[in-house]
Amino acid sequence: MKLRKVTAASAAVLALALAATACGSDNDKDSGSSPSGGSKKITIGIKFDQPGIGQKTPQGYAGFDVDVATYVAKKLGYSANQIQWKESKSADRETMLQRGDVDFIAASYSITPEREKSVDFAGPYLLAHQDVLVRADDNSIKSPSDLNSKKLCSVTGSTSAQNVKDKLAPKANLQQYPTYSACLTGLQNGAIDALTTDDSILAGYAAQSQFKGKFKLGGFKMTNENYGIGVKKGSDLKAKINTALEDMVSDGSWKAAVEKNFGPANYKNEPAPKIGDVKS
Structure with missing residues (x-):
């Protein structure tokens, strides 16, 4: 009789332990936002106030950078509803990447030697x-x-x-x-x-x-602005994003995004730049 009571108590403890472990697994799965950490979500920085580039609207998020970022996220294994968009103002971009507030930033982000001291860039994906x-x-x-x-x-x-x-x-x-x-x-x-x-x-x-x-x-082309996707310094995301950008160009999605977002303005865009080819 005493043996049965001990066995029953042990079974109850084991069941509670298993339940706690299962709950812990779910919480671990939802925490964090790093793609390499197996998270359900990816956090991407964009502009919220640039029509055609990155804009928050009553219907959601729209613009060329949004389309590029969504394509890249899909190649990284995330569906559109697994993306958390975060506003990335120009002055905040390097800090956001360094702190880990976002996984990557696509926000009319020109690649410059000064910025490359603080963050890494995939791309470029647009020459403006x-x-x-x-x-x-x-x-x-x-x-x-x-x-x-x-x-x-x-x-x-x-x-x-x-x-x-x-x-x-x-x-x-x-x-x-x-x-x-x-x-x-x-x-x-x-x-x-x-x-x-x-x-x-x-x-x-x-x-x-x-x-x-x-x-x-005007069509004056007064400077070259090489738009890149910013990632944290040393991140292995850079190579993965570069591969995704190459795929976007080769399957026609890049051209379709340009025409969709800039076409009504008769924007004479440059051809898709080659990865790593930053025009001075």
Whole structure:
């Protein structure tokens, strides 16, 4: 009789231990966000406020970078509903990667020697250029030098407009607005004559339904901006993402994403860059 009681008690303890182990396994599976750790989720940094590139909308997330990141995540073994999107503002990107807040960042993230000291880059996956956006009926700006005496807009703190004023059109009347959307409003109502930043970003804004046919790109290609996918320094994700980007180009998905996000603005994009080929 005493033996049966001991056996029953032991069985109860064993059952509780097994239950606790099972619960622990589920919790371990859900914790963390590193792809190499077997997580159910992957955390990706994007812009939330750049139409055509990366934008948070009532319907979800949209833009070229979103399409690229979603394709890469799928190649890494994650479905779209396993992606956690995180806003990555320009000034925060290196810190977010170093802290492990995200697994990778695709956010109009130009590869530069200075940034490569802090993080690694896969890609590039898009070669953009600094350009200007003007009103569709304005034929007075045919080259960067035509910006002299024109009202040139960019966002406060941006180096784009200052680059034009310093090197290409020293007599340009530089106007700094808080957002690109404010610059667009000024361009539309005639308060400014041109908006400058990366051509991909300009094309994304111009492709919005409310702006179709109202603006055009200058096509000046004033700088090279090699967009890469940022990862933590030394991460083995770099090689895996590079393979995914090559697949995206070869199966036609890259071209389809360009046409989908930039096509309405008649964006004359560069061919898909080769991995590791960073244009200076």
